[in-house]
Amino acid sequence: MHAIGVDIGGTKIAAGVVDEQGTILAQTRRDTSPDDAAGIDRAIADVYTELSASYEVNAIGLAAAGFVSADRSQVLFAPNIAWRDYPLRDNVAALIGPGVTIVVENDANAAGWAEFRFGAARDVDDMLLLTVGTGLGGAIVTNGELVRGAWGVAAEIGHMRVVPGGHYCGCGHEGCWEQYASGSALVRDAQAAAIAQPERAARLLELAGGDAEKIVGPQVTKAAAEGDPLAIDLLAELGRWVGEGAASATALLDPALIVIGGGVAAAGDLLLAPARKAFDEQLSGRGHRPEAEIVTASMGNDAGMVGAADLARL
Amino acid sequence: MHAIGVDIGGTKIAAGVVDEQGTILAQTRRDTSPDDAAGIDRAIADVYTELSASYEVNAIGLAAAGFVSADRSQVLFAPNIAWRDYPLRDNVAALIGPGVTIVVENDANAAGWAEFRFGAARDVDDMLLLTVGTGLGGAIVTNGELVRGAWGVAAEIGHMRVVPGGHYCGCGHEGCWEQYASGSALVRDAQAAAIAQPERAARLLELAGGDAEKIVGPQVTKAAAEGDPLAIDLLAELGRWVGEGAASATALLDPALIVIGGGVAAAGDLLLAPARKAFDEQLSGRGHRPEAEIVTASMGNDAGMVGAADLARL
Amino acid sequence: MHAIGVDIGGTKIAAGVVDEQGTILAQTRRDTSPDDAAGIDRAIADVYTELSASYEVNAIGLAAAGFVSADRSQVLFAPNIAWRDYPLRDNVAALIGPGVTIVVENDANAAGWAEFRFGAARDVDDMLLLTVGTGLGGAIVTNGELVRGAWGVAAEIGHMRVVPGGHYCGCGHEGCWEQYASGSALVRDAQAAAIAQPERAARLLELAGGDAEKIVGPQVTKAAAEGDPLAIDLLAELGRWVGEGAASATALLDPALIVIGGGVAAAGDLLLAPARKAFDEQLSGRGHRPEAEIVTASMGNDAGMVGAADLARL
């Protein structure tokens, strides 16, 4: 049976009809405003109307960044959209009428589910997705099931503490993993290196027009691909934190596969090789256990849409 | 249906007939040697013969410290018994004949399962057990299922890294959680305090006959219960690490309940109050989510036996 | 012989005639602009003209925040004033003519020297000043001599690293002591606590008009003095970092006295008691060595002026 997946971003929603093999049969999108929650409800109803005109669908999965209630009906809190204890499922249901199953999912969970069902992790039962973007998100699958936790907020993996007394995080705590293993961390460290060691950062500064505060992540990846030693060091340091944190998560979860997604994953082996080395060095019980592989995600930007659709169908 | 649970220790095995309510109907034990793996096989067969004479049982659960294979038939590695890729299930089956389901379980997983099914966590679907003993072990239940991982070695929770460059651990790594949240850590810190600040450690030294290296954990608990400020500080520090690490694990798992077992849990609120304070201070997303409770385990030393029996019956 | 001390701030200079007992006989001040270096030169000449009309002086000490050259003639770099390799001594000498010794001193060094000569440390030969203000500065005296270092930039004590991978510092590095032991750290931690635990921060939020980002240091001190548990915890945490870092500095320097100055020192024992406890707990070799005392500074805001005058006279 077909289902619709909707990826709800800060300023637009993207929706698609997804079949049982995870293939997107049709897509559409709408612009939205993060401050207009009712407008988002309507936009969702609208894309449903459009897509269901051509395809028979009986389920809609809504993927959004934020804490989702355990019964998958509400968004408890979203960092970028004006949702607080917001009954998204029921609001959409009121607009589109009965007969369609609607579920709300955390976007990282939806993306992880897509990798698990149709992507890089389709051959395993236990996997960990790490989405290394502006922040560090993730999803956990154990024994073939998505781990949502008691209140729907599991897999907030970027807030595992990796350094006591470490970098301050927007969540109000210190030393969260995402302060070391994210694009924001990469940029912060690149800018700091440009202040402390401008001669080492000559290439990065050149790419940023001479202004340390203008260095952005893709410039680091570009410089590293050219062979710039500082940029290579910066990605290696980021990769090291990815791998070391993954080893800690593995002590708890024992996944068969660790899937790296998010924008920074575009750095490829400049990131993954140091991540694998650090993971190997830090994995507890190594030699007495098989070891998880670390691979890049394969579903791209559609992962949230595809995963949400599939989870709605279950 | 009744099942037998066997808790296999370094120098003895304890076995019991357990009913479907987790009640132990009969018990027995045998002395064993950690170097005589075949002798352990025979002792297990022997207790089966004894117990099955009076009770009808069709399943045996074998709980042992070590890495257990994902199919629950072998012990891959045990720290205290001469097992390496050891086919424990098949060896015992060969001795007792067909008709009985035999499964091997990690002892902490078995204990966690007992708490989940019959003990402190019987009313929740998602829980984390922390066994604070000589080391730090644990078990994870999500959505009502035990998390075993891809290769059966999940929930090696004591080896999550909490301090980069931290205390050396016997596993060959640095900064493992169990180096901060275990009875061994308590003793190490108490002994160190007695070296660095003997006047503050006067009561502890008195209890240990004047020799810092003879301080043991129960003396710290005793002194703390009497009101000794250093001992209270030491348990509070241990509790702080329990709570801070639990907050990291919660970022991944979102349990409804965190159950504290193991010998050090005997310290009660001297340990749990600082653990709860630290957990509250470190929990990410606090205020936007319900919070796990932290409670002591209720199944005592029989937890491994009861849990192994129940898991064998499933 | 009398000397003039000049304390050069970002927006004004304060000057005084200081006698050999450290007493200020007369004072004056001028408004200045941090972007007008030549204007600061002229203002210095101007206060010299005014003060030397009534008092015979033959030396001028100029105290400024920044790196000062080893020969005490130039400011190599100042964070708040437009000085880069700036020949402050010679510029002022050109304006006031020959016959007067002029020296430039780092302001924290000058303040430390005042405490050493006339203030809290006047009875010892070896001392460490910690100025806990917006940042963390300091001064070192060993065997009765100010430690300036090979290039005049010793005692940049706030940039000793105390946490690998710790808080990012404006200097481009991570984990600098001043990120943990300064008024800025206090404010950052207070604001973070108000985000993560608003109910615990009720009193602080009330003092700040309900806005976590408006919490300032004196509000924390006020709340702590009233008995607010969170504010007391925050100052104790700051004190702990002061004491632990002081223990590290003591491993290198073995001072007889550690003097705490700066605005945060106004918190008194709310800061100093936890600092002393942490210092005692962390001091290496304790029991085999006498221990430094930790006391508050006694020279107040005039310390820089008095110390600069005295150093010019030497």
Next chain:
Amino acid sequence: MHAIGVDIGGTKIAAGVVDEQGTILAQTRRDTSPDDAAGIDRAIADVYTELSASYEVNAIGLAAAGFVSADRSQVLFAPNIAWRDYPLRDNVAALIGPGVTIVVENDANAAGWAEFRFGAARDVDDMLLLTVGTGLGGAIVTNGELVRGAWGVAAEIGHMRVVPGGHYCGCGHEGCWEQYASGSALVRDAQAAAIAQPERAARLLELAGGDAEKIVGPQVTKAAAEGDPLAIDLLAELGRWVGEGAASATALLDPALIVIGGGVAAAGDLLLAPARKAFDEQLSGRGHRPEAEIVTASMGNDAGMVGAADLARL
């Protein structure tokens, strides 16, 4: 004028006549027992008698590992010899009679003084010696004077804390620098790597006869010199800690030169190149200040003897 320097070790003393250029004119030695303090007194008197028969000397410097009193007459505490508040100077004076100045010096201070006066640091006024041996010792010279501190126990540099919650140190504290930057740290990490990653440690295990616990420091240096990747990594990690800690010490002391001595310095650039890289990366204020050079010591094993003699002559 000539002076005698005596280097007092655990099981022998080495003595030499040293001229004002730091040249050793004659040497002798005696076996001693660490438990026989009076025997050490007599052995010192004995070497004085022997050496003063051929050379006119009027001063004796005694270098010993331990805390030395500020008046340089007593050993307050020694880790390896049965000295507690021991009046070494007066005991030796009673045996050899009047007319000779006797001073006791900490051995690392004596060695540092030799480097400062005659060795690697003879051209600077401000230097830091780091002795990377079994532990991490050091000496500090500022403005041409040895820093002894208020009670004679300055420059216990190995006990500066570099990792909160870090490796336990024999001093009773956690995270002391010598737990990361010493031969003992190198061996600990090499052994741990051989446990956690035996295949990576194949060459080290081969050199140690297959037993991880038998790996010693010189084997790591040998393997690294051959190009073994793990051994190179281990020395680089040690060098990194040397350089990062040196940057912290430099924030306080601003030396012109950092001199690396001790047995591990034999690794040369395998150690020093990573130390310099880490120092450069961590040095606060870099770009606005000249930077200390990092060089190897040049006085070898005689440094303590030569430095003690020279300090006695002052």
